[in-house]
Amino acid sequence: MLFFSRLHSSAITNVSPGKLVKVICCALLCLSVVSCEEDMTKKGALVPKTVDEDKKLPSLNINGTQLHVETYGNRNDPLLIVIHGGPGADYRSMLKVQELAKQGFYVVFYDQRGSGLSKRESRGHYEGTDVVQLFIDDLDALINHFHISSRQKIFLLGHSWGAMLATAYINQNPYKISGAILAEPGGLTWKQTEDYLERSNKIKFFSEALNDATFVEQIFAGRSEHEILDYKASFFSTYENAPGNTIGNPSNYPFWRNGAVVFSETIDYADERGFDFTTNLDKFTPPILFLYSEKNKAYGLGWADKVAAPYPNSEIALIKGAGHEMIYFAWDNFYPLAVSYLNQMK
Amino acid sequence: MKIAPTITMALFIFSSGANALDVNWRALDKDSRHLGGIHFGADYGSYYNLSYGQKLNNGNSPIIAGYELLLPFGDTIADDYKMKASLQREFWSSGNLSFSLQGGLIFRRYESVMARFYNVGADVVSSFGYLKPNWGAELLVGYDYSAATHIKNKLLKEYYPEIQDGWYDSSGGNIKFGARFNRVFGSTTTFLNIGRAFGQDFEDNPTLPFYFELSFQRQF
Structure with a gap:
């Protein structure tokens, strides 16, 4: 090593700076060429294809976009619409809810606009649009598609952001919904949500978790393709699920594909415009089942009461033995409560 | 794939085992050929960094070959790191005004439960400012380019078995604007770097957009 060092050192002293720059560029070019690289944006290479790219996936064209949608049960049974968290996540970790079809419910799963395996939309698609209203309108179109008679009751089951979206929908349609299960909505106003996020995603500046989430940003940077943005977003999920996390998740949990653009566009919209999903809730008289988890240190009974x-x-009700991701990690505790509530409301 | 160790070795050889990011050209001691530094800062995440620089000539406009090893803070040491081999030189000066350029080759390793990366890149940093023998202030503009990445997916492969491991082409780059201040105390110079990073499209920007670094450098 010392030999190389001296040899190189004496040789380089006699080379002009312009030549040195050329040497650096050539070395970099060589390294790039020998590596036989794949295109990061190749469909299906780093993230699964979406419904518009893979025709085998179950989908529905609705409200000007194409959503990844699956149904379980008898179409004439009461509707149970499953609304996942995020924004920008998907329903994969909630698939156990399909068991409720055996209890006499027509269970409908969907990946929200721009999320999971649903079609990706560009940033321009969301700019100048009421993004939250777009989510509400998608849900309304989905309900109208599957709702076949006025006697068929409609129930919503939302987790985290999904519970917030369920509330936003109920707030605008208080007489249309027969009941709802809401699992740890961060807040029902933007102010509440900011308050919750501050506690649940507290930044530990010197932690492995933060660096595992952010170090990749010097490798994947400044590209606008969904394939790259969604892949990069996968690494951020390690932060909230890292050992010792505040929200009580024991580990990571499965997902299909993050929706990076819809996530950032929704957060930007909320940050700029805010929201309040409570303005009309006093007209919604059926009981709701509101769940919080034992291990989420940012939630607790006090916050559940407030929200x-x-x-x-x-x-x-409390879900024991679980953190925020209670439906995936504590299904056995979640299921009896959900069945009892839904059968009572059916 | 044997290419990652090869690249690492190439960087070691190419760099002649030397590096120093921050230089006050007016404070360089003609009798010293080496610069050693320790750095602490936040850039994408929190880190500490060791640097070594060697003057390749001692004339009026020395070239400095630099070598850096950056390690993020965290429980697991060396699962993530960045190595950089660079060359820099002052290209123009007038009185106390100075313009210099630095170009470097970068090798990064990253590992988490999700995946492991080996990344090859390059950066260029230009600085323009006012330098005196005992202090200085400069404006910096830099571009950090990610040229190729070898990806081995871990948990992501469980979630999506069809995911493809291997070498991938450029995944973009970051542009940085900042300022550098230095104060010289004998043979020790303290540098403070502050600035902001943007994605090359100015849309996909880092989560922690600001960077800062405090470093202590000794000539010997």
Whole structure:
């Protein structure tokens, strides 16, 4: 090593700076060429194809986009619409909910606009648009598609952001929904949500978790393709699920594909415009089942009471042995409560 | 794939075992050929960094070959790191005004439960400012380019078995604008770097957009 060092050192002293720059460029070019690289944006290489790219996936064209949609059960049974978290996540970790079809519910899963395996939309698609209203309109179109008679009851089951979206929908359609299960919505106003996020995603500046999430940003940077952005977003999920995390998740959990653009566009919209999903909730009289988890240190009964307060009739219940991702990690505790509530409301 | 160790070795050889990012050209001691530094900062995440620089000539406009090893803070040491081999030189000066350029080759390793990467890249940093023998202030513009990445997926492969491991082409780059201040105390110079990073498209920007670094450098 010392030999190389001296040899190189004496040789380089006699070379002009312009030549040195050329040497650097050539070395870099050689390294790039010998590596026989694949294109990062190749469909299906780093992230699964979406419904518009893979025709085998179950989908529905709705409200000007194409959503990844699956249904279980008898179409004439009461509707149970499953609304995943995020924004920008998908319903893969909630698939156990399909068991509720055996209890006499027509269970509908969907990946929200720009999320999971649903079609990706460009940033321009969201700019100047009421992004939250877009999500509400998608849900309304989905319900209208599957709702076949006025006697068929409609229930919503939302987790995290999905529970917030369910509330936003109920707030605009208080007489259309027969009941809802809401699992740890961060907040029902933007102010509440910011407050919750500050506690749940507290930044530990010197932690492995933060560096595992952010170090990749010097490798994947400044590219606008969904394939790259969604792949990069996968690494951020390690932060909230890292050992010792605040929200009580024991590990990572499966997902199909993050929706990076819809996530950032929704957060930007909320940050700029805010939201309040509680303005009309006093008209919604059926009881809701409001769930919070034992191990989420950012939630607790006090926060559950505060968030659920605008609902005139709420039953608050604790899911033991789980953190925020309670439906995936504590299904056995979640299921009896969900069945009891839904059968009572059916 | 044997290419990653080969690249690492190439960087070691190419760099002649030397590097120093920050230089006050007016404070360089003609009797010293070496610069050693320790750095702490935040850039994408928190890190500490060791640097070594060697003057390749001692004339009026020395070239400095530099070598850096950057390690992020965290429980697992050396699962992620960045190595950089660079050359830099002052290209123009007038009185105390100075313009210099630095170009470097970068090798990065990253590993988490999700995947492991080996990344090859390059950066160029230009600086323009006012330098005196005992202090200085400069403006910096830099571009950090990610040229090729070898990806081995871990948990992501469980989630998506059809995912493809291997070498991938450029995944973009970051542009940085900042300032560098230095104060000289004998043979020791303290540098403070602050600035902001943007994705090359100015849309996909880092989560922690600002960077800063405090470093202590000794000539010997």
